[in-house]
Amino acid sequence: MTSQFSPKSDFLRTLMDRGYIHQCSDFEGLDQKARSGMLTAYVGYDCTAPSLHIGNLISGMMLHWFQQTGHRPITLMGGGTTRVGDPSGKDETRKLLTVEQIEGNKNSIKGVFGKLLNYGPDGNGAIMVDNAEWLTKLNYIDMLRDIGRHFSINRMLTMDSVKLRLEREQELSFIEFNYMILQSYDFVELARNYNCSLQMGGSDQWGNIVNGVDLGRRMGTHQLYALTTPLLTTASGAKMGKTASGAVWLNADMFSPYDYWQFWRNTEDADVSRFLKLFTLMPLDEIARLSALAGSEINDAKKILATEATALLHGRAAAEEAAETARKTFEEGIAAETLPSFNLPIGTGLLAANVAVGFASSNSNARQLVESGAVRINDVVITDTRRILTAEDFRDGAIKLSMGKKKHVLIKA
């Protein structure tokens, strides 16, 4: 158990103190190695979507601290493995993405790492590689002889990712079955070419990672290590990262800094301390002070969490702006100029307006919401479904339209 081990290396101590560690293949060994010089570690990222989401942010933060404590991080883009598809934790086969989609996603994902890591030529400058570089060049027969012979089908069948599918009598295609072999090989490849000795990832990656450690031993690399983070859940046990509009994406064009700030602002009380440690760079003693706040005072801690987490990802200026927009909107009740705005002509029906700004999915949906008293024009509840936006509704050239307590937009003519 992690709690019985007290690490001496800066790296592991930092990770443990901040709550990043779930499992490690060999704590003592890794700790010792981290004290004896610069290590190289990597995390692999799927290219299944055009942006990473907050679930991926934890491993990215681990790489950040890894670098901060003097080591060299590698971000591995799964340009090759995404063509195969990871069956871990999935109920059914995902549709295969085209190579073009994968390349597009890869390029769109890359940007976020520049916020967390320093790339560059200096001693421990981060490195970015794409496993398509070597995986697409593998020759089938050679691969079977060099790599495949080290894998036991008997053991592969006991891996969770495989076992689950078999037990549930769900299809597991041959291509997916091969995924763990490729990911394992990645580790060996990075060990050989970059002297990489540690792979980190989410707890669902444990099986894939230890397979790589194993393959390394069989193929004669130096000792490799596995380190995983806990699954990100709220204190109530719900999986994190999903909201009404989908996942909490890290790319600003898919999830705005303001929404991102709001996401963290709405954290459950019981999660504040944990999230401050995981998703901000604040010193632990400062976090301890904030965590001690009780009752409604903990809202101050939530604002700091939101601002710091947003600043880390989107920059200080965007974070301050989001905080200010929120303050005006929620604490002063005035329409902040920086709220999301839409252009709609005077005379637009209230229902149509709600659909246009994304509050409702259809006129019917909008009608129901209006009737239930959820919709406000300039902070006045409107229940008339035939209401039309008029010139008199404009205050300083804009109408503040609200859905529920939290969603507000400005409408301009």
Next chain:
RNA sequence: GGGGGAAUGUCCCGAGCGGCAAAGGGGGCGGACUGUAAAUCCGCUGGCUACGCCUUCGCAGGUUCGAGUCCUGCUUCCCCCA
């Protein structure tokens, strides 16, 4: 190759004697209570030019006043035997 099952509201799971816009969950959204929290309670959760109309139960036909429900063919998936 032979035999037996399955496919339901496009978020998911899942009931469904021939009268069904289709039970029940989960999730989501909204309301109340609060602190932009949690828990709890209530409402909504196919669409529309809306006391009515239109479109939905794998696909295509058929029987019937009427089909998610019965019949035929097809597709996909699963299980057993070979």
